[in-house]
Amino acid sequence: MSALINAFTLGGDGPTIVIKDTIDIAGMPTTGASRALANAASAQEHAQVVRLLLDAGWRIVGKANMHELAFGMTGINDYTGTPINPQDPTRIPGGSSSGSASAVGLGLADAALGTDTGGSIRGPAACCGVVGLKPTFARVSRSGVAPAESTLDCVGPFARDVRMLIDTMSVIAPAFDRETALKSVTTCKVGIARVDAQAELLSAVAHAPQRAGLSSHAIELAGFADAFQAGLAIINAETWAAFGHLVDSGKLGADLEARLRAASSTTPDHVSAAERVRRSFTEAVDRAFDGVDVIVMPTLPALPITIEEARRGVSVIAMSSLIRPFNLSGHPALSLPLPIEGSPLLAGLQIIGRHGADEQVCAVAAAFETALAS
Template sequence: MSAFISEFDLCFHDDADAPTIAIKDSIDIAGYPTTAASRALADAPAATQHAEVVQRLLDAGWRIKGKANMHELAFGMTGINDFTGTPQNPQDATRIPGGSSSGSASAVGLGLVDAALGTDTGGSVRGPAACCGVTGLKPTFGRVSRRGVAPVETTLDCVGPFARDMRVLIDAMTAIDPSFDAGIARRDAAKTRVGIVAVDADTSIRKAVEHAVRRAGFASRGIELASMADAFSAGLAVINAETWHAFGHLVETGKLGADLDARLRLASKTTPTDLEAAENVRRVFTAAVDRALENVDVLVLPTLPAFPITLEAARAGTPVIAMSSLIRPFNLSGHPALSLPLPVEGSSLKAGLQIVGRKGADEKVCAVAAHVEAALAQ
């Protein structure tokens, strides 16, 4: 059950101490095919040039250790892949690693690399991060280059980093985003004003969120985002339409996994009316999040409403779409959102604390996460 599709060592500098990183197989690396962990793309030609984020990492002195495994075509929440293998969940090998950036989260959690890049269209960085007990950031939509990343056209997808601690995650963001200010990301965030979003999640996880806020010493208030459920449904409609547009032609190959074939066929039924309604929800929900952030600096809530289910349960057909109920809405709105490992009383597993910031305030989100990380470590 490999976290990697292929392993190699790519760097511009012969520095054995350089930080190492894995790259999700939906991101181009020159000389290697971008297969999105799909049998239908297994014979794809090698990429002729690096994706912009890959080039930036190499220019910054990172060592690329290989292409990370993933849920096929980045269209699934479990991370299960019967073609390339299912990456191991570092917290509990019997549980799903989360998708779609399963290999990226697994590789970081297992200590195979210092960091990894994933993509997040409906929670595909934050979800696996929470499952695997690592940190993952979905930047503000459009902030990090997607040149050389599949799918080409999207209104949701973001390239984002995974790491085991905020120091390394900030280093990775500094490398891939020339506008990212590491100085701001490392500022003291003790006086942050926090809004705790009321959500439907396991009681133990909700209590852990509240405990983390208290432990960090933040001033806090409760926040209601009434349109979360609508934003979740609208996000599904948009991702279905855009994924069908990008990959629907692969259904004809007969080489897709059974789950992907079924989900793509269902996605093809998304209508223009569905998309028009989704865009209306996008406007309403984005405005609601912006208003909530007028009186607080960040919003916090669980990343996932419950701990990840077992591989056995997932293979038996237990529905997993609700896993993304608290993360998918912020793809629709485009706000930056980070998942930080969250200790939960009575559990050996860590959940995820999701921190959401104003658009463009990715550095502030990182600073808040670093403050919470330090407080929880005491």
């Protein structure tokens, strides 16, 4: 069962959850689904999010598979196996939290934890037809999560519906206000960002606020394309710093080794320029919230490609074009399953909120969820 690296039971009789293999569980190695870390020593203690779940009586039922070392968008892993896309097994499950999204979509657990450095929760959620949240940066503890240092990465939940997502957040983020997240949204100003994506996805996003009875208007996000490139530069530099020493091990997948070698060419000047973009883009998003409560757009610019296409070398870098900028800015962003006219596949509706307004993002997502199901 490739959604999970290994299945086991740990904890109480509460909701079931799987944990991505970048998150420490005491007594088990954290391998990042990589042969290069297969002999890693077992974790000495639980990551803080794992401890919080166990203290709340949740039941962990396995370690979730993933794209090797959390550095890829397809979810394909020839070492641990590629998790099944519950919507269409011929298509990629998305990365890097592929096993987390797959396990939830397949009903193997009520919820899952993943990590999102450049879209790695929202992308798989959109591919697999489930809900996934990248919280506000630093809203959820990364203690006991690999890599140890990151200015982009966030731990966040997957679920099949928004209520379970809220339940998960209320455990892993102790300051999260569950009651606020569960409040019915009757008024909300929605900004529909002008972005490049397939026409049918843009149409579905444009009609979603109307279906939910919410007011909306189009907005521009200044510097969006630059933010995407800046996010790439920073993730490349930080991933090389964390895992570059494994390049000569002879144990990395060919695709990952190639990307790491390319990442090694990121210079301090590239990072400095990216940090300037981070500041300007964050300010631009904050300004956009002067006139709206949430911003929406497709999660991915297109439906997921097939595994065969990915193996043939079809580029997937554009998959993260609409999600990576919000890792750079740190705003909370949620992907909700979005019906597409004429397609059996669900896409993703991305809902972005103000810094710290994770509860409002969830409440708005619940309103959209109800409307889109009718």
